[in-house]
Amino acid sequence: MAVAHRGCVVAGYLLLLLLAGCNARIHKLTLKNETRFAVDLNNFGFYANGTLDVNLLSLRIPESTMVNYSIYPVGFSLSRSRVNGVLSYTAEETEKCPLTLQKWTNTEPLILFLIDISTLSVNVTAMGDQDNILFAKPKAELTKGQRKTRDVSNPAVKPEGNNVDKNADKSNDKVNDNKNESGNQNKEDQTEGSPVPAVEDNKVMGNEFQLGKTNKLILALDKVNGSYNFSFHMVVGLLAEGLYSLKFHYCKNRLPGLKLPYSFTVEVTERNPGGYLSAAEIPLSRLYIGMAGVFFSAAMVWVYTLMKHRYSVFKIHWLMAALAFTKSTSLVFHSINYHFINTEGHPIEGWAVMYYITHLLKGALLFITLALIGTGWAFVKYILSDKEKKIFMIVIPLQVLANVAYIIIESTEEGSSEYYLWKEILFLVDLICCGAILFPVVWSIRHLQEASSTDGKAAMNLEKLKLFRHYYVMIVCYIYFTRIIAILLKVTMPFQWQWCYEFLVEVSTLIFFVLTGYKFRPASNNPYLQLPQDEEDVEMDEVVTESGALEGISKVKKTCNGRDRQKESTL
Numbered sequence: 001m002a003v004a005h006r007g008c009v010v011a012g013y014l015l016l017l018l019l020a021g022c023n024a025r026i027h028k029l030t031l032k033n034e035t036r037f038a039v040d041l042n043n044f045g046f047y048a049n050g051t052l053d054v055n056l057l058s059l060r061i062p063e064s065t066m067v068n069y070s071i072y073p074v075g076f077s078l079s080r081s082r083v084n085g086v087l088s089y090t091a092e093e094t095e096k097c098p099l100t101l102q103k104w105t106n107t108e109p110l111i112l113f114l115i116d117i118s119t120l121s122v123n124v125t126a127m128g129d130q131d132n133i134l135f136a137k138p139k140a141e142l143t144k145g146q147r148k149t150r151d152v153s154n155p156a157v158k159p160e161g162n163n164v165d166k167n168a169d170k171s172n173d174k175v176n177d178n179k180n181e182s183g184n185q186n187k188e189d190q191t192e193g194s195p196v197p198a199v200e201d202n203k204v205m206g207n208e209f210q211l212g213k214t215n216k217l218i219l220a221l222d223k224v225n226g227s228y229n230f231s232f233h234m235v236v237g238l239l240a241e242g243l244y245s246l247k248f249h250y251c252k253n254r255l256p257g258l259k260l261p262y263s264f265t266v267e268v269t270e271r272n273p274g275g276y277l278s279a280a281e282i283p284l285s286r287l288y289i290g291m292a293g294v295f296f297s298a299a300m301v302w303v304y305t306l307m308k309h310r311y312s313v314f315k316i317h318w319l320m321a322a323l324a325f326t327k328s329t330s331l332v333f334h335s336i337n338y339h340f341i342n343t344e345g346h347p348i349e350g351w352a353v354m355y356y357i358t359h360l361l362k363g364a365l366l367f368i369t370l371a372l373i374g375t376g377w378a379f380v381k382y383i384l385s386d387k388e389k390k391i392f393m394i395v396i397p398l399q400v401l402a403n404v405a406y407i408i409i410e411s412t413e414e415g416s417s418e419y420y421l422w423k424e425i426l427f428l429v430d431l432i433c434c435g436a437i438l439f440p441v442v443w444s445i446r447h448l449q450e451a452s453s454t455d456g457k458a459a460m461n462l463e464k465l466k467l468f469r470h471y472y473v474m475i476v477c478y479i480y481f482t483r484i485i486a487i488l489l490k491v492t493m494p495f496q497w498q499w500c501y502e503f504l505v506e507v508s509t510l511i512f513f514v515l516t517g518y519k520f521r522p523a524s525n526n527p528y529l530q531l532p533q534d535e536e537d538v539e540m541d542e543v544v545t546e547s548g549a550l551e552g553i554s555k556v557k558k559t560c561n562g563r564d565r566q567k568e569s570t571l
Helices: 002-021 144-153 170-176 181-191 284-308 315-344 349-375 386-410 417-436 438-452 459-492 500-519 535-539
Strands: 026-034 038-046 051-060 074-081 110-116 121-127 133-136 203-205 208-210 215-220 222-224 227-235 242-250 262-271
Touching: 026 038, 038 262, 051 074, 051 242, 110 227, 121 133, 215 227, 242 262, 284 315, 284 500, 315 349, 315 500, 349 386, 349 438, 349 459, 386 417, 386 438, 417 438, 417 459, 438 459, 459 500
Parallel strands: none
Antiparallel strands: 026 262, 038 242, 051 227, 051 262, 074 110, 074 242, 110 121, 121 215, 133 208, 133 227, 203 208, 222 227
């Protein structure tokens, strides 16, 4: 228990350090000397009229990137995922850089932002069925001496109407220079800062671009002190609402053995009409506060049961009550945390710390309680074997590590390399802990089997063996459902219903708590707490009395090999 206490103190201290940089749904990511060819910036579920703001504050890339720009482009991709974490790309498309895609047979929306530092422009290509609206600073009309460069580097942009001068060609400049000098100057003043004419079905309204099935347009790319920057604002249409993934691509690093470093700082802000939460997260605040009330009510019923049968209560019963109250408190703070994220775009530091502390305590108490019940402590025996103590020495620190990993993931930007490292640590540690708590249950079953075959008084042990088998099945079902089945359901649900994953996890946890409490309730008719009926039964490794006042006392008896069967313990 001391290990758990020290671990909680250390984890609590880490919380204060980690939350300082937490930005929640208003993201700011800075990467220096990064070598990944793709950086997953964020995933967010947008309803209609949801907004996405991307502001590339600074981008520094090697000069060699300017060579073979069309083959190894640099930029962003914004794609709608069919399900959580599964992009719209096909198997063939994922083998090459998405920025180089020329044909798009998929109906899912895809928008590519290709950064061309040689012409200080961002080439935007919109594909798939969508009705999104893009607001951005277009590339301004260029001076006479620059037009030729623009026309060569961006042949896809076609002149349209009076927005382009008649003397765009160099020879026409010489012939008509004096004739149209004043008129052309006025036209240049009008086009300066106005949208670049779009091709095909693009509807240009000021700085607003209506994206259709196939669009191409050119945005302005600014250069300041050797770094590049641009920004855009997008409003999601009714047709295109869904779960979107924003990624940064540095395609040249896809080449084997080539890792060119680059650095950038980007700000990303996502909103839905009701606040800053993703579509799948909007119901979570109400869900958590509702489940907190349910868990609190269950905890009060459990305390009433303990008070009613106070002479059959053991210490582990109060530990189970503490777990239920801690779970309820954790859900309350979780709900408050999501409420402030939705309204402010980031958590309030004090409330977030309280949530993480209670989450940490809940995780530790859960695994301690499961392991103690699995060993049969207080129900079958009062002494933990050396093997069982080692399990606690392993599981408790691992649980602290798992919760610290969860906290770091919550307070780290998704695009940072540390995010995926701690995500893998969390998955691995959680898997080890889930497997470790099953060992005490298996050992207890083996212990009861041996005890039931020695003295012939096996009825009680066989009954307890049956109950422990039921409990073993319960633990396995709970772990498999919350770790595997519920996740499979999550990735198959529509984006706006993915909150049901959290609902299923909380309901399954409640059912598991209720069934565990029912099986180990302090009642005289509970097979775990039944007394031996004669003196010979006392020779077994069983409880002498069900009284909480005499908890920890058992009879000392010599066996034929001269060893003590069991000594008095006050564990």
